[in-house]
Amino acid sequence: MGFEKHAVGRVLIRTKIRRALWNCVSFFLFRPFVTKFFRVWRVALLKIFGAKLAWDAEVYSSVKIWAPWKLQMGHRACLGPNVICYNQDWVILEDDAVVSQYAYLCTASHEVDKLNTANDSLITAPIRIRNKAWIGTKAFIGLGVCIGTAAVVGATASVYKNVDDYHVVGGNPAKTLKIRNLK
16 A cells, blocks of 8 residues: 655756746745635646646645646545645545645655765655545645545644554554544
């Protein structure tokens, strides 16, 4: 269920240029359009930058997205207010997945067995949030993590390992608190 880490080393100049363009567009054409009335406008802008979004996905204007071209969201998936989506690798939200306000999705880190330099220690791995999963407010989801179907990550939890389907996790590091018994 987890993902393999990629040792990319550093951010390519091409990516830096795309990010600079996205940051300008985001500042002037994405973030100012705050109401639900502009939801389709925000989705359209993300699609122009390569995001794979269902038209009924919800991305709040205050969300910070590092690379729209590495974002995929299914039907009714939601990135809530002030979410940080640091997606140097893919972030995939399946249908009805919800990421609550101030959560942090982090697909990148540095290889701890190398000196921390800007040129050779960067590693990435995707994050997948399966159908009907819910990420609570201020939760941290680390690189390579898969959140299972209908799982719940509690508020302020820090998740570094996969979460099984229907599990409710909380704490730092996150541990199973219970298993949902959905009728």
